[in-house]
Amino acid sequence: MTKIVFIGAGAMAEAIINGLTKEEKISPENIHVMNKSDVEQLQQLKKAYHVGIVCEEKKALCEANIVFLAMKPKDAKEALTDIAPILNKEATVISVIAGVTIQTITNYLGSRPIARVMPNTSAAVGLSASAVSWNELVSDEEKLAIIDILESIGTVKTVSEEDLHVVTALSGSGPAYFYYFAEQFEAAAMLHGLEKTDARQLFIQTMEGAAQMMKKGDFEPKELRRRVTSPGGTTEAGVEMLIQHKVGDAIFACINAAQNKSRMLGKQYE
Ligand SMILES: NC(=O)C1=CN([C@@H]2O[C@H](COP(=O)(O)OP(=O)(O)OC[C@H]3O[C@@H](n4cnc5c(N)ncnc54)[C@H](OP(=O)(O)O)[C@@H]3O)[C@@H](O)[C@H]2O)C=CC1
Ligand SMILES: O=C(O)[C@@H]1CCC=N1
Incomplete structure (x- = not known):
């Protein structure tokens, strides 16, 4: 038993x-x-x-x-x-x-x-x-x-076991990254007049929908993104800001710092 x-x-x-x-x-x-x-x-x-x-x-x-x-x-x-x-x-x-x-x-x-x-x-x-x-x-x-x-x-x-370091950075810590995004997106939407509850519900449903689309597996994330992005449209304007503000670099730095920390914790407490 x-x-x-x-x-x-x-x-x-x-x-x-x-x-x-x-x-x-x-x-x-x-x-x-x-x-x-x-x-x-x-x-x-x-x-x-x-x-x-x-x-x-x-x-x-x-x-x-x-x-x-x-x-x-x-x-x-x-x-x-x-x-x-x-x-x-x-x-x-x-x-x-x-x-x-x-x-x-x-x-x-x-x-x-x-x-x-x-x-x-x-x-x-x-x-x-x-x-x-x-x-x-x-x-x-x-x-x-x-x-x-x-x-x-x-x-x-x-x-x-070696891969557990990057797994920890990606999916162990991962929920916190999404909660951080939620905090920021919510605050930004509220600045433009949305009620907190509406902003939250819309963001949650958007994350869930995007996750389901990726899970379905018909297209790579890049292609899914392309399908949202109308030439000269709103998504293009928004994504351009993510690129200008180097959000991609921030994500690489985030995973690198978290997996490094996992290695350091292993050494510190061996
Ligand atoms: N939180 C997360 O998102 C994730 C955490 N982890 C890992 O899980 C582990 C636990 O994290 P989490 O649950 O968040 O931590 P918490 O701080 O919530 O819980 C830690 C627990 O450990 C107990 N504890 C501390 N010292 C001893 C001891 N000497 N003997 C017995 N129990 C002890 C604490 O007891 P008391 O309260 O009485 O001090 C407490 O119950 C961590 O190693 C973390 O790396 C892994 C994946 C995700
Ligand atoms: O932050 C931490 O160290 C733990 C491990 C992964 C999630 N929480």
Whole structure:
């Protein structure tokens, strides 16, 4: 029977628990959570998802066959040191920690099956774009089980551990870029007289429509853009400003900085 413990009970842990319980992949009594000190948050998760809280003696952790690491990179050392003596020798570890490598986790928890996953917070609505990488100790059966868990929160791609850096920059952090665009587009539309609620609804629907058009896959984004852009029209005027203001350069710099940070976090907390 699959028994899961989440070490770390913040935004990412909650998004995954939400997906797992909604899809009824695992019964809530087989999911336990623990964190550092925020007892209220544990109680809130218990109330919302009917999951258990890891007790003082850490019985659930001893019995877990899947352990999610869901704390910030800076807290990984302390958390891994604490759980190392308690963890079941057979347990598979699934880390969502940005940057921190399988080798570093192995150094703390010993040689065992370890998967690194980069989900995103859209897991909370079943739409995470997750990528996963594993060490050679993860069996084919375990890989299928991990993919099954991750599919309860969205889509999953298997990538090399090296590629997780750019995945983190693109899809791990990605939702934040769209929220930033939303803030800017909303503010700009309001400056020209639109109500906030109207601006928001129009922007959301536009993002969703554009995403669906790309998903349909009939045309490359460049061709889809061409079809919106009437010669001498409004889109041309708008896109010209994006080009003049070097938004393309800003996007390259954004991905470069985020993937570099992922590498640096890995080194800083090894
Ligand atoms: N948020 C996101 O969009 C994404 C985050 N990630 C990764 O997920 C991880 C978690 O991020 P997020 O959920 O946003 O972070 P949060 O700050 O929301 O949650 C972190 C959790 O870790 C707990 N924690 C800290 N130290 C320890 C410890 N020593 N032992 C046990 N638990 C501990 C905290 O407990 P307490 O509150 O009691 O201190 C808290 O519950 C990060 O490594 C991040 O890189 C990956 C993809 C997307
Ligand atoms: O900002 C971060 O470091 C984490 C990793 C990806 C999304 N949030």
